[in-house]
Amino acid sequence: xxxxxxxxxxxxxxxxxxxxxxxxxxxxxxxxxxxxxxxxxxxxxxxxxxxxxxxxxxxxxxxxxxxxxxxxxxxxxxxxxxxxxxxxxxxxxxxxxxxxxxxxxxxxxxxxxxxxxxxxxxxxxxxxxxxxxxxxxxxxxxxxxxxxxxxxxxxxxxxxxxxxxxxxxxxxxxxxxxxxxxxxxxxxxxxxxxxxxxxxxxxxxxxxxxxxxxxxxxxxxxxxxxxxxxxxxxxxxxxxxxxxxxxxxxxxxxxxxxxxxxxxxxxxxxxxxxxxxxxxxxxxxxxxxxxxxxxxxxxxxxxxxxxxxxxxxxxxxxxxxxxxxxxxxxxxxxxxxxxxxxxxxxxxxxxxxxxxxxxxxxxxxxxxxxxxxxxxxxxxxxxxxxxxxxxxxxxxxxxxxxxxxxxxxxxxxxxxxxxxxxxxxxxxxx
Amino acid sequence: xxxxxxxxxxxxxxxxxxxxxxxxxxxxxxxxxxxxxxxxxxxxxxxxxxxxxxxxxxxxxxxxxxxxxxxxxxxxxxxxxxxxxxxxxxxxxxxxxxxxxxxxxxxxxxxxxxxxxxxxxxxxxxxxxxxxxxxxxxxxxxxxxxxxxxxxxxxxxxxxxxxxxxxxxxxxxxxxxxxxxxxxxxxxxxxxxxxxxxxxxxxxxxxxxxxxxxxxxxxxxxxxxxxxxxxxxxxxxxxxxxxxxxxxxxxxxxxxxxxxxxxxxxxxxxxxxxxxxxxxxxxxxxxxxxxxxxxxxxxxxxxxxxxxxxxxxxxxxxxxxxxxxxxxxxxxxxxxxxxxxxxxxxxxxxxxxxxxxxxxxxxxxxxxxxxxxxxxxxxxxxxxxxxxxxxxxxxxxxxxxxxxxxx
Numbered sequence: 001x002x003x004x005x006x007x008x009x010x011x012x013x014x015x016x017x018x019x020x021x022x023x024x025x026x027x028x029x030x031x032x033x034x035x036x037x038x039x040x041x042x043x044x045x046x047x048x049x050x051x052x053x054x055x056x057x058x059x060x061x062x063x064x065x066x067x068x069x070x071x072x073x074x075x076x077x078x079x080x081x082x083x084x085x086x087x088x089x090x091x092x093x094x095x096x097x098x099x100x101x102x103x104x105x106x107x108x109x110x111x112x113x114x115x116x117x118x119x120x121x122x123x124x125x126x127x128x129x130x131x132x133x134x135x136x137x138x139x140x141x142x143x144x145x146x147x148x149x150x151x152x153x154x155x156x157x158x159x160x161x162x163x164x165x166x167x168x169x170x171x172x173x174x175x176x177x178x179x180x181x182x183x184x185x186x187x188x189x190x191x192x193x194x195x196x197x198x199x200x201x202x203x204x205x206x207x208x209x210x211x212x213x214x215x216x217x218x219x220x221x222x223x224x225x226x227x228x229x230x231x232x233x234x235x236x237x238x239x240x241x242x243x244x245x246x247x248x249x250x251x252x253x254x255x256x257x258x259x260x261x262x263x264x265x266x267x268x269x270x271x272x273x274x275x276x277x278x279x280x281x282x283x284x285x286x287x288x289x290x291x292x293x294x295x296x297x298x299x300x301x302x303x304x305x306x307x308x309x310x311x312x313x314x315x316x317x318x319x320x321x322x323x324x325x326x327x328x329x330x331x332x333x334x335x336x337x338x339x340x341x342x343x344x345x346x347x348x349x350x351x352x353x354x355x356x357x358x359x360x361x362x363x364x365x366x367x368x369x370x371x372x373x374x375x376x377x378x379x380x381x382x383x384x385x386x387x388x389x390x391x392x393x394x395x396x397x398x399x400x401x402x403x404x405x406x407x408x409x410x411x412x413x414x415x416x417x418x419x420x421x422x423x424x425x426x427x428x429x430x
Numbered sequence: 431x432x433x434x435x436x437x438x439x440x441x442x443x444x445x446x447x448x449x450x451x452x453x454x455x456x457x458x459x460x461x462x463x464x465x466x467x468x469x470x471x472x473x474x475x476x477x478x479x480x481x482x483x484x485x486x487x488x489x490x491x492x493x494x495x496x497x498x499x500x501x502x503x504x505x506x507x508x509x510x511x512x513x514x515x516x517x518x519x520x521x522x523x524x525x526x527x528x529x530x531x532x533x534x535x536x537x538x539x540x541x542x543x544x545x546x547x548x549x550x551x552x553x554x555x556x557x558x559x560x561x562x563x564x565x566x567x568x569x570x571x572x573x574x575x576x577x578x579x580x581x582x583x584x585x586x587x588x589x590x591x592x593x594x595x596x597x598x599x600x601x602x603x604x605x606x607x608x609x610x611x612x613x614x615x616x617x618x619x620x621x622x623x624x625x626x627x628x629x630x631x632x633x634x635x636x637x638x639x640x641x642x643x644x645x646x647x648x649x650x651x652x653x654x655x656x657x658x659x660x661x662x663x664x665x666x667x668x669x670x671x672x673x674x675x676x677x678x679x680x681x682x683x684x685x686x687x688x689x690x691x692x693x694x695x696x697x698x699x700x701x702x703x704x705x706x707x708x709x710x711x712x713x714x715x716x717x718x719x720x721x722x723x724x725x726x727x728x729x730x731x732x733x734x735x736x737x738x739x740x741x742x743x744x745x746x747x748x749x750x751x752x753x754x755x756x757x758x759x760x761x762x763x764x765x766x767x768x769x770x771x772x773x774x775x776x777x778x779x780x781x782x783x784x785x786x787x788x789x790x791x792x793x794x795x796x797x798x799x800x801x802x803x804x805x806x807x808x809x810x811x812x813x814x815x816x817x818x819x820x821x822x823x824x825x826x827x828x829x830x831x832x833x834x835x836x837x
Contacts, residue, residue: 019736070545105492112691113492113690115492223531308460308719312723318453319727322450322453323730323734327737381711382704382708383711
């Protein structure tokens with residue numbers, strides 16, 4: 001039966017090519033824009049580290065002195081060095097690391113000095129974020145304690161400086177000092193770079209990783225937000241009243257999460273007793289997806305574009321509903337003849353829906369092409385996420401589902417009206 | 431033109447007419463808001479900077495690790511840069527307008543206030559105002575003997591030694607007006623943090639801050655008499671000379687020490703276009719969507735209009751046979767479209783207002799100005815009339831003889 005309806009639908013669509021083209025085009029443009037913006041949204045709001053995102057927690061403590069404390073303010077994102085080092089010493093989580101972004105100038109054996117993006121962190125970073133290594137390994141907690149002159153470099157930097165060979169054991173010249181390379185990363189990039197969103201949210205990962213203690217010894221430049229209160233001669237000093245370090249903890253089981261939360265509350269109570277502040281001192285523990293959500297990692301422009309595209313699709317559908325309705329009702333005579341010859345209302349309804357579905361599928365195919373074109377345009381936009389935008393199989397499927405659903409939806413009302421054509425009246429008026 | 435027969439006909443096509451009205455309403459609502467968003471973006475891209483935009487070259491060198499000789503090195507660099515033919519002013523600064531790193535500070539009008547009055551950005555650098563080409567409105571610019579070295583200031587702040595801290599500041603007109611509305615700012619006192627009193631000695635027309643997070647505060651700027659040595663240089667030259675000066679400057683600096691790394695180099699116009707590139711991209715996208723929307727709606731009107739004409743061929747023929755002129759038929763369809771468009775526009779205005787309220791809540795957008803309503807209405811009326819013209823002309827061409835034929 002369906003094949004008969006398909007045949008009828010194609011004949012009917014062929015009869016008025018301009019109108020058919022108009023309907024297909026309207027659906028295609030609506031689907032194309034919607035899928036372009038939804039794909040961008042899908043990519044940007046994706047989970048950067050799906051296997052561990054529920055176990056990794058960003059730690060926030062509100063340790064502002066009473067003068068700077070405003071009730072109702074959010075808990076700051078970063079920690080002071082004093083608090084971060086205290087938490088790291090206690091090591092109550094399964095894994096934990098404190099970190100900061102930075103830049104350093106490396107002088108290679110040949111050629112011009114390079115200005116590189118760096119991350120200063122502690123030993124657990126690599127295991128905690130499941131960082132893959134091509135050669136060697138990360139440093140250990142002992143290296144953190146000894147302020148060891150070691151570094152881990154990215155695959156790209158290894159290719160650039162050492163032609164891709166195993167460079168572990170080689171030296172990296174940084175500001176007159178030498179750092180021994182202990183590990184080379186495999187290709188690794190987190191998008192969004194969830195562990196520190198303050199220095200560009202999307203793009204490649206850092207090129208050099210150095211123990212935080214070593215970076216402080218060498219006075220390497222840090223970057224990112226630095227929020228201080230009071231007189232601060234040295235923002236990086238151990239007791240400086242400055243918020244600048246990101247702190248992450250890995251908590252694998254619900255019981256450890258509860259225990260860790262309790263531990264943080266106890267820590268804050270101790271600080272209050274020690275006289276640092278008198279306010280309650282909130283804590284905040286957010287897993288990766290909660291953290292990304294709290295930081296609004298999807299740009300507001302992208303959200304706006306999704307709304308706009310959906311509105312656009314709505315208009316295109318209204319357009320299609322109107323055209324289909326006009327088309328079906330104009331065929332009242334034909335429908336009446338079929339009804340008079342014994343076709344049920346259901347059969348008429350199905351026939352109309354099949355015709356709408358054919359229009360929808362054609363619109364979906366054209367829409368997919370338009371979405372592909374749209375994504376090419378998005379990739380050429382001057383945004384830091386432009387290079388990441390790809391259509392994956394799930395979005396491909398979603399395109400067709402959306403196209404088919406919306407065209408069937410558009411066909412519903414016209415088909416309903418068509419099946420209610422009164423055969424006697426329509427036949428008589430002819 | 432008699433409207434009643436048109437209404438009577440429309441009543442027989444309720445569903446189709448409603449669909450067309452809804453489509454026009456949605457288009458009207460979305461296009462009004464999209465055009466408003468476009469003008470907001472264009473307005474933002476026009477944000478005044480207060481500097482001599484077409485005369486500036488910016489250079490930033492990486493800190494290579496040696497920290498002891500930075501003062502001598504900066505003096506040497508500035509001397510080298512000043513010698514380049516065509517360079518009129520040079521300065522070593524801490525930050526640049528529309529750049530992405532910034533120094534900011536809370537300020538107070540009274541040291542006993544518990545919260546800051548507002549947050550302003552602080553520009554440091556000897557000869558900064560002259561190099562940027564900032565315009566003085568009243569008072570005086572900072573003089574060489576006002577200036578102190580950055581490291582000395584840090585030490586003095588640590589020791590609480592007010593004598594060796596800056597005591598004067600130049601601020602922008604916008605900041606002066608915000609702090610002391612309607613009064614002259616000259617001679618007034620502000621407090622940096624809560625300890626450092628600064629007397630306003632000059633007011634400049636404007637100097638935009640780097641990394642703007644709130645457009646309303648874009649011009650809350652102070653220039654402090656502090657010398658900095660961060661390898662962040664501004665050169666001023668004639669507009670046509672900029673590319674040559676930039677090349678010569680890099681060559682001169684590299685010649686003095688081949689190990690130096692230039693992290694950023696641009697003529698200043700590129701910084702502006704870089705800073706607003708997302709606004710521009712969004713504006714282009716919105717223009718594209720508006721055009722597509724209007725085209726889709728116009729095509730919808732053409733499609734439905736053609737159907738109606740085809741459906742009513744016989745009726746038109748009868749009217750023609752009964753004495754209606756071609757013009758009568760043409761006007762009939764034009765008026766019909768006008769009626770539908772008017773209802774759609776009316777509904778669309780309400781919807782536009784609703785969408786605007788939603789945007790105001792979620793995207794910090796201002797209220798839609800009233801002028802958008804009449805302009806939007808006229809635009810949609812025009813589009814409706816243009817779209818219906820084809821089908822209406824076809825209707826007018828139906829010969830009276832059709833009335834005598836059976837279908």
